[in-house]
Structure formats: structure tokens, C-alpha cells
Amino acid sequence: MPTPVMAGVDGSAESLAAAEWAAREAVRRERPLCLLHAWAWHQQRDGEAADAVRRTLARRALRRAEERVRRARPGVRLSEEQVPGPATTALLEAADRADLLVLGSRGLSGFTGFLVGSVTLGVVARATCPVVLVRAGEDEQDEHFPAEDGSACERTRHRDVVLGLDAGDPDDRTIEFAFEAARLRGAVLRVLCAWQPASASALGPGDIALVDEPQQAREWQGYLSAVLQVWRDKYPDVDVLECVPRGRASTVLIRAASAAGLLVVGHRLAERPVGPRTGPVTHAVIHHVGCPVAVVPHA
Incomplete structure (x- = not known):
């Protein structure tokens, strides 16, 4: 099976835009798309209750991203993953088995460019596959x-x-x-x-x-x-x-x-x-x- 295009999703508007961009790219490359959610995008307290909350939030984020992808590219071969651990570590491990990793970055209101957090910077600096950053609000029309x-x-x-x-x-x-x-x-x-x-x-x-x-x-x-x-x-x-x-x-x-x-x-x-x-x-x-x-x- 060909290595997938992977998109990190956390339920935010920028990650949804990244998931849709990744779906278009996966179709162009004739590769499957994998939506990845890391439980620890933000620090949480340990324990069973915290784990349950994280799993619920993960399912919700993945469901929203899947709905967005299915509307944009219904024919894409799609899978999902939930992984525990710090987000940077999880994404870097995903990059080792991806053709391409796509992440969302919040657009700066009133300005061009991205608001790039420490997770994104850490991934870009050390990922072994190409990383694409997509701003919030990016859609297919913007490519043309x-x-x-x-x-x-x-x-x-x-x-x-x-x-x-x-x-x-x-x-x-x-x-x-x-x-x-x-x-x-x-x-x-x-x-x-x-x-x-x-x-x-x-x-x-x-x-x-x-x-x-x-x-x-x-x-x-x-x-x-x-x-x-x-x-x-x-x-x-x-x-x-x-x-x-x-x-x-x-x-x-x-x-x-x-x-x-x-x-x-x-x-x-x-x-x-x-x-x-x-x-x-x-x-x-x-x-x-x-x-x-x-x-x-x-x-």
C-alpha cells in the first residue's frame, strides 16, 4: 500500500482547512489520506477521567474532519488514527511513515501569513517528510x-x-x-x-x-x-x-x-x-x- 498523505487534526478551523487541502493533494498523488489526532495537543491531567475526555475530543475532531473531507473529496481513500503522547512527538513519528504531512496554522487577521505555534515549528524543524502548512480559511478556490x-x-x-x-x-x-x-x-x-x-x-x-x-x-x-x-x-x-x-x-x-x-x-x-x-x-x-x-x- 502506498504511503499516505497525513493531516494532523484537532477540531480547529485551521486543522479542518489542512485536512481538506490534504484530501485534494492525496487525490492528486493517488495516495490514501490518514487523519491523525494526538491526544495531547494541549496538556491534560493524567487519569482515567482525563483519558476519557481526550478520547471523546479525539473522536469529535476526527468526525468533523472526516465530514469536511468527504464533502470536498468523497472518493478519497480515508483512514483515521488516534495516538497518545505529546503532539510534537506523535506528529514526528507519523512523518516517518508519511509521503506528506499537512498541518494547519492560524492565519493572522488583517495580515498575510501564519500564526505558528511551538508544535508546528518543532515538527517542521525535525520531520523527515515534507510538511505543508495551510492557513485557516484556505479552500479550493484559493488554488486557482x-x-x-x-x-x-x-x-x-x-x-x-x-x-x-x-x-x-x-x-x-x-x-x-x-x-x-x-x-x-x-x-x-x-x-x-x-x-x-x-x-x-x-x-x-x-x-x-x-x-x-x-x-x-x-x-x-x-x-x-x-x-x-x-x-x-x-x-x-x-x-x-x-x-x-x-x-x-x-x-x-x-x-x-x-x-x-x-x-x-x-x-x-x-x-x-x-x-x-x-x-x-x-x-x-x-x-x-x-x-x-x-x-x-x-x-
Whole structure:
């Protein structure tokens, strides 16, 4: 049996939106969907009475999520799980046996972006499978460009998939995830490789030509084209736009994602002395981007 798309649910509006997004993705990927509820989303007192309450809340959360999924994608192959233990631990264990893990994050009222809690950050930092964050209120119409009259529509073409490529570490797993996401949607893939001008004081004697910014831009464009060529050959049906904007990576990605259907970024798995953390670019985009964000781990 293929590994499932898994969605963490706790009965909240954001987890219901995540469950529906996960159902659409499971159908696209031709995979089953598993709805997962961890008893300890919030700390509870121990004992039989507390266990009974947790089980009741779990059944209620799973029932609401199942109803939402069945309305959106009645044909999806669906299963459910209840697991005890801290939410972060339960979700990380689920990620080890998932194709994709989808979590909800509360949208910031009046602003784009997510309100990301400690559980979500802990999972994103250490999960071994890609993690997609979906804001509250996200629905199928948001994946598509508006109709000609400006109204929301589920029948127009999909919004672009945006890939933020780390120039110093162009990870194959992250690139493949983005190409596959674009292929499944029939969407344009926009690949962004942000760069900043080299400081003259940081250049050696043989690097002085790089002070010329137009030349630097051409160098980055050639580099990006070379990295992507093998993926263009593998995915000939995906329309790819290569962009080498000047500026900070986080700023460039946040701006580019404002009209995107999905933003894809990579995350290097590493244990640091102070514990697992997301990198600065990943941290910035998951807090300030309004569309779903896929964080793809790599070694």
C-alpha cells in the first residue's frame, strides 16, 4: 500500500482547512489520506477521567474532519488514527511513515501569513517528510486564478508553484517536490534564486570583475539554468520560469508568494546545540506567506 498523505487534526478551523487541502493533494498523488489526532495537543491531567475526555475530543475532531473531507473529496481513500503522547512527538513519528504531512496554522487577521505555534515549528524543524502548512480559511478556490470578472473560481488554471532555490545548496529532493507539485496541478513553476551583490572588500584579486552587477546577474542566471536542466528534461510538460532577483531571499520569496498557489522551500535537517531550529529563510516565509508552504527536509 502506498504511503499516505497525513493531516494532523484537532477540531480547529485551521486543522479542518489542512485536512481538506490534504484530501485534494492525496487525490492528486493517488495516495490514501490518514487523519491523525494526538491526544495531547494541549496538556491534560493524567487519569482515567482525563483519558476519557481526550478520547471523546479525539473522536469529535476526527468526525468533523472526516465530514469536511468527504464533502470536498468523497472518493478519497480515508483512514483515521488516534495516538497518545505529546503532539510534537506523535506528529514526528507519523512523518516517518508519511509521503506528506499537512498541518494547519492560524492565519493572522488583517495580515498575510501564519500564526505558528511551538508544535508546528518543532515538527517542521525535525520531520523527515515534507510538511505543508495551510492557513485557516484556505479552500479550493484559493488554488486557482480568479475568473475574468475577478470572482473566485475552481475551474480556472492553478496558480503558480514557487520554488525558492538555495544557491549554495540546491537540494534535489526539494527541486523534485516542486516540479512534481507543478506537474500534478498543470501549473507554471517559478524558480527563484535570490542573490545579493558581492562587496568589493570581500573579493580577491581574481574576482574583481564580479563587482559589475549585470555580470553577476548573468552568472546567476547561467548557474540556475544549469542546475534546472536535468529537471526540465525529466519534466518536459512543466512550464518553468527562471528568476534571479536581486535581494534578500526571504523578502523575494514573500513577495513572489503573494499570488502563488504553493511555495516550496528546503530545510536542512541538523541538530544544533540549542535544539532543532528552522533556518532564517524558512522561519521568515512560514510566518509571513499567505499561501500554503511546503518545507522539504534534506540531509
